[in-house]
Amino acid sequence: MLSKRTALNPPTEAISQNLYFDKTFNCEAVKIAPGEYYFTNKNMAIVTVLGSCVSACITDIKNGIGGMNHYMLPDSAIHKKDDPSSEMMRYGSYAMEILINEILKNGGRRENLEAKIFGGGNVLHGFNALNIGERNAIFVRKYLMDEGIRITGEDLVESYSRKVYFFPKTAEVFVKKIKLSSNLKLIKREKKYAQHINTKSISGDIELF
Structure with a gap:
């Protein structure tokens, strides 16, 4: 079974190590934070919480391998050069490339x-x-349009944060909308990050709960 352990020399500092048993869906799961990603072909969940950040859930729908990333800014070109939080996986341009490449290297097409x-x-x-x-x-x-990867579902922008459960094996996604007042830790984290910066829709197999 493919997981972080069988990847071909991935940048291990960016792969989430936060495995746990999720009681909501009664399954093995892994949480990913900003600057992290995870991919697998196991019947498990990849979970993250998003504010202004974005995650892409990408799956090879025939081979059942897929993964999720979590990035904070589109590209490093718009970021301060002296910012101590500028790990490459925090940028969409790198986060997308590394996730797609790992899926392809491990059996995806x-x-x-x-x-x-x-x-x-x-x-x-x-x-x-x-x-x-x-x-x-x-x-x-x-990015996905340029890469020729079809977008089959999205829940973007608006004025709320989200908790996302992604099941790469089946490409199912469950999204929980979170009131801002109940997620002050997320807001504080993103405000701190924003201070360092210089400067609807496609339906799909997404369930709200």
């Missing part, structure tokens, strides 16, 4: 890839001029 995309919420009050969430959403749509 490009012509079978489909994507569902989430996040980009307007959760950073006082930082609206930066349009972080909207920029992330625009980037991921364009």
